[in-house]
Amino acid sequence: MSNALFTPDAVATTLERVRAATPLVHNITNIVAANSTANALLALGASPAMVDAEEEVEAFAAMAAALVVNIGTITAPQAAAIARATRAAQHAGTPWILDPVAVGALPFRARVALDSLAHAPRAIRGNASEIMALAHLRDGHAEPPPAGRGVDSLETAEQALAAARRLAQATGACVTVSGATDYITDGTRVATVANGHQMMTRVTALGCTATALAGACLAVEPDTMAACAHAMVLLGLAGECAAREAAGPGSLQMRLLDMLYHLDRDTVTRQARIAILPP
Ligand SMILES: Nc1ncnc2c1ncn2[C@@H]1O[C@H](COP(=O)(O)OP(=O)(O)OP(=O)(O)O)[C@@H](O)[C@H]1O
Numbered sequence: 524m525s526n527a528l529f530t531p532d533a534v535a536t537t538l539e540r541v542r543a544a545t546p547l548v549h550n551i552t553n554i555v556a557a558n559s560t561a562n563a564l565l566a567l568g569a570s571p572a573m574v575d576a577e578e579e580v581e582a583f584a585a586m587a588a589a590l591v592v593n594i595g596t597i598t599a600p601q602a603a604a605i606a607r608a609t610r611a612a613q614h615a616g617t618p619w620i621l622d623p624v625a626v627g628a629l630p631f632r633a634r635v636a637l638d639s640l641a642h643a644p645r646a647i648r649g650n651a652s653e654i655m656a657l658a659h660l661r662d663g664h665a666e667p668p669p670a671g672r673g674v675d676s677l678e679t680a681e682q683a684l685a686a687a688r689r690l691a692q693a694t695g696a697c698v699t700v701s702g703a704t705d706y707i708t709d710g711t712r713v714a715t716v717a718n719g720h721q722m723m724t725r726v727t728a729l730g731c732t733a734t735a736l737a738g739a740c741l742a743v744e745p746d747t748m749a750a751c752a753h754a755m756v757l758l759g760l761a762g763e764c765a766a767r768e769a770a771g772p773g774s775l776q777m778r779l780l781d782m783l784y785h786l787d788r789d790t791v792t793r794q795a796r797i798a799i800l801p802p
């Protein structure tokens with residue numbers, strides 16, 4: 524695990540690998556994010572499939588190049604599918620990532636998220652409130668911390684860094700906290716990504732999109748922490764380029780897809796703001 528993986532050049536290489544491999548990304552996701560994350564994966568160069576029937580997920584998770592699990596609009600049948608899919612992914616060696624949407628708000632989804640951690644997620648990505656809540660629950664508290672209700676974060680990403688490290692150490696997963704600066708940690712090392720634009724918080728499911736793109740990167744980059752950081756650069760860069768021309772959230776959403784499609788090595792190497800913090 525070299526620091527050379529946390530450079531603009533390495534991000535560009537991951538982008539090229541996604542486009543060359545067109546990895547099949549299995550998504551069990553929420554009804555808000557399903558369409559927009561499928562489009563973002565396609566624009567980047569991956570091959571998305573939204574498959575959440577309990578009867579289908581085991582075989583599909585085993586054949587996919589990565590699995591993305593998002594509990595944003597969880598239902599009991601979807602929870603059963605998540606249990607089967609994540610177990611199958613663990614057995615097949617399919618890397619999988621958890622997006623614990625609103626995990627601090629509702630006990631049913633908290634149970635689903637906590638149970639899934641038994642199946643060795645390679646990565647977890649959430650906003651600050653979600654990561655703080657999941658870390659707190661994983662520590663063994665029956666109730667989430669008082670803040671952090673709903674899908675939007677009430678905290679800054681930096682405030683969640685200690686929780687992210689703890690969660691990474693407890694689960695063995697790489698944990699990403701998204702925000703103005705994104706923090707990515709394996710429990711020891713911390714990478715930062717400073718791409719993105721404030722207006723991205725006004726388009727729904729861009730956090731879910733970050734998690735889905737991380738799935739595509741996990742499929743082609745064996746270093747989990749690098750894959751997660753690279754996905755945050757790719758989305759952040761597409762978002763900030765899109766925001767320069769956008770009249771508001773509507774055109775930002777449309778332009779962001781166009782930017783994901785047009786991103787190239789030159790743009791990435793000139794504009795990626797990725798770093799690894801000193802130990
Ligand atoms: N203030 C900000 N400035 C720049 N970029 C930001 C800012 N806040 C979030 N982002 C970027 O927006 C994207 C989505 O992150 P965010 O933290 O809003 O996810 P989220 O809260 O899980 O979203 P959702 O639940 O709607 O999917 C990430 O790429 C992140 O880097």
Ligand SMILES: Cc1ncsc1CCO
Nearest residue numbers: 553555595596624674728
């Ligand atoms: C708005 C919303 N509600 C449940 S999931 C979701 C998408 C952002 O997480």
Ligand SMILES: [Mg+2]
Nearest residue numbers: 624650730731
């Ligand atoms: Mg979210």
